[in-house]
Amino acid sequence: MKKKELSSLIHEKILETISDEDEQALKSTIENYAEKKNIPLYNPISINESHPNNTVMMQYFEWYLPNDGKHWKRLQQDARHLKNLGVGGVWLPPFCKATGTNDVGYGIYDLYDLGEFRQKGSIRTKYGTKKELKKAISKLHFFGIQAYGDIILNHKAGADETETFKVVKVDEENRNIEQSDAFDIEGWTKFTFPGRKNKYSDFKWNFQHFTGVNFDNRTGESAIFRILGEDKGFSPNVSDDMGNYDYLMFADVDYRNKEVINETLKWGTWIIKELNLDGMRLDAIKHIDHKFMESFITHVRLSSKKPLYIVGEYWSPDDSTLDQYLKDTDGLLALFDVSLHYRFVEASHAGRDYDLTTIFDNTLLSRHIFNCSTFVDNHDSQPGQALESWVEDWFKPLAYALILLRQDGYPCIFYGDYYGIGGENPIPGKKEMLDILLEARLRYAYGEQIDYFDHANTIAWIRLGDDKHKNSGLVCIMSNGDDGNKLLNLTEKFANTTWYDITKNIEHDVVLDEDGNGEFTCKGGSLSVYIKK
Ligand code: CA
Secondary structure, eight states, rough: OHHHHHHHHHHHHTTTOOHHHHHHHHHHHHHHHHHHOOSSSSSOOOOHHSSTTTTTEEEOOOOOOOOOHHHHHHHHHHHHHHHTTTTTEEEEOOOOOEEEEEESSEEEEEEOOOOOOTTTTSBBBBBBBBHHHHHHHHHHHTTTTTTEEEEEESSOSSSSSSEEEEEEEEEOOOTSSBBBBBBEEEEEEEBBBBBTTTSSSOOHHHHHHEEEEEEEEETTTEEEEESTTOOOOSSSSOOOOTSSSOSSSSSETTSHHHHHHHHHHHHHHHHHHHOOOOEEEEEEGGOOHHHHHHHHHHHHHOSSSSSOOEOOOOSSSSHHHHHHHHHTTTTTEEEEOHHHHHHHHHHHHHHSSGGGGGGTTOOOTTOOSSSEEEEEEEETHHHHHHHHSOGGGGGGGHHHHHHHHHSSSSSSEEEEHEEEEEEOOOOOOOOOHHHHHHHHHTTTOOOOEEEESSSSSSEEEEEEESSSTOOOOOEEEESEEEEEEEEEOOOOOGGTTTEEETOOOSOOOEOTTTEEEEEEOOOOEEEEEEEEE
């Protein structure tokens, strides 16, 4: 099958106008090609296949980083340290040119400008230049750390010119309800990228490539305006929050438009190669046609020389919604476990009233141990941000132990938790505590896991260790109430051994008896992690 036919079939697939025979043909073409080139179409089944030795992901930015253009340099200089912490993959901050250097990157302007062209007032992005970005990625690779790009496809911001086109105004709370007749607005939808001068792509965006905008330049009115035209409208394959949640912000990209599909697939091939990426974090997929997302993921995997780890951000506290998305997309990508994040938030607010034995109930992790990336907080949940839902300070060590010291999920640690948060209301980092937990993960959190989730306020688990990691094995015990204690059995393997708490919260040793039993304790509202002396 020729490339052109393939892209037509992909377009029909997204529009759901494809015949069964053609869909089958498309599927076999993809599978044959993948087999011939020996390219995996899915994430590795087990994280340990591609991330041996319990490595973690690190989200290497927070919202209030200084706008100094020095972040790629910081990352480069930090690579060796990250390697020593057990970081196996770095989620890079959004690297494309956005509305200005004070933009975190989500107000994305030009997909092809990675800090290379004088556009939006500067060559660099908030984080530095393309040259510095490439250097940082090479340094990560030198230390065996993967680089994941933050890929923002839902919208575009900061258009170069306005255009006049027909729209209807829709209800902000229910986008299916029209609040006006058709009328003309002047919207910011024309992207010509004059500073780039057609380098890498001569594609120019116009209102036909978008589903909606939120500003009429003629009247100064802000509202959600759905763009009218042949075959135009919000995609049906998005979240049905707000009636239809295709529209999130800025100029919403129309992934049912053939030119947009072709251009975006082309960019996907380009970006992976240009930056030698090892994976992607896909932004705001709740608002993007999931049939397009499927095609995009498969396309970039097929055009990459190496296996790609792909994780999506679907912001929903409801595990069944997350589960449904994984089903809709045929398990092609992992999702961040937003449901578990909300369990941590609830537990941190409820204190001793939270039943810790239920902490993993109704989470994505309880349904999918592989296609699941666990996290505690991120750049959106941090104070002052769009999805503010911050895990309270006292609970942070407990939450991190729950994602770092257990066997399931691919944990992601947040730059803001490690190094602290800047801006007007700074929050200090928890480097000291996280260093202890990361070391515990890297060296000791291996082997069979035995849970003692048997008391509402005090829970514990044991990792029995394995032969590959010398002296591995640990005990984690935590309490959200009073001081806690438990009689644990570490099996005869550890008969008569002595254990101590590496967090130093508890100062006395625990000596196991000849059957491997011992009484382990932790302080109230705290945790202890014991390893063998
Ligand atoms: Ca959208």
